[in-house]
Amino acid sequence: MTAGAEASPPASAGPADDRLVACPECDRLHVRVPLRAGEKARCVRCGTVLQSAPYWRPDQMLALVMAALIAFLLANACPILELRVQGSISSATLLDAVLTLWREDRQLVAVLVFATGLLAPLADLLAMTALLAAVLAGRRPAYFAPLLRLIQQIRPWGMIEVLMLGVLVSLIKLSHLAQVVPGVALWAFIALTVLLAVVLSYDPRCLWELPAGRKGAA
Numbered sequence: 001m002t003a004g005a006e007a008s009p010p011a012s013a014g015p016a017d018d019r020l021v022a023c024p025e026c027d028r029l030h031v032r033v034p035l036r037a038g039e040k041a042r043c044v045r046c047g048t049v050l051q052s053a054p055y056w057r058p059d060q061m062l063a064l065v066m067a068a069l070i071a072f073l074l075a076n077a078c079p080i081l082e083l084r085v086q087g088s089i090s091s092a093t094l095l096d097a098v099l100t101l102w103r104e105d106r107q108l109v110a111v112l113v114f115a116t117g118l119l120a121p122l123a124d125l126l127a128m129t130a131l132l133a134a135v136l137a138g139r140r141p142a143y144f145a146p147l148l149r150l151i152q153q154i155r156p157w158g159m160i161e162v163l164m165l166g167v168l169v170s171l172i173k174l175s176h177l178a179q180v181v182p183g184v185a186l187w188a189f190i191a192l193t194v195l196l197a198v199v200l201s202y203d204p205r206c207l208w209e210l211p212a213g214r215k216g217a218a
């Protein structure tokens with residue numbers, strides 16, 4: 001459900017007035033409106049989301065992020081698939097696949113898989129952990145703004161779900177050629193895909209407004 005933010009001229013309010021929010025796309029000023037959980041406020045001129053009230057509280061989101069981190073560790077520490085062909089068994093983790101791509105002179109693909117399947121999701125989850133822990137402690141430390149900017153920049157590069165789709169297609173195709181046994185990492189990747197969908201739907205910009213209401217943090 002969405003709620004349009006109330007349009008308003010700047011009137012006598014100063015530029016630093018917390019009641020005002022500027023549209024990041026068209027610069028139109030709006031007055032902040034109270035939102036219920038799950039609601040979004042959009043710019044009346046261009047429709048860009050200005051404010052969003054998440055379904056999840058910070059402590060619930062931190063629990064989801066920790067669960068996603070555990071799934072991430074399992075997904076990368078264990079084999080994704082085990083192939084059995086004529087008595088020989090081979091298995092590989094995602095990192096093994098990246099190293100194999102690198103050794104086979106496909107460095108660009110190896111770097112892309114590493115960045116989109118490993119680095120971006122891990123950096124996103126670690127940054128979210130630090131931000132949520134700070135909010136729950138009632139603080140807004142110096143790294144708060146840089147981490148928020150980092151999340152905004154790396155989110156478009158996280159493509160675990162694309163990787164997951166590729167693994168499932170490969171699994172179906174390989175099942176005609178060899179006996180394919182799904183590994184622990186495959187189930188962990190499925191859990192990670194679902195958890196990441198929830199984590200990525202959380203707009204971390206709303207965290208700016210939470211510390212002020214807790215323990216009077218600056």
Ligand SMILES: [Zn+2]
Pocket residue numbers: 023024025026027028043044045046047048
């Ligand atoms: Zn706008």
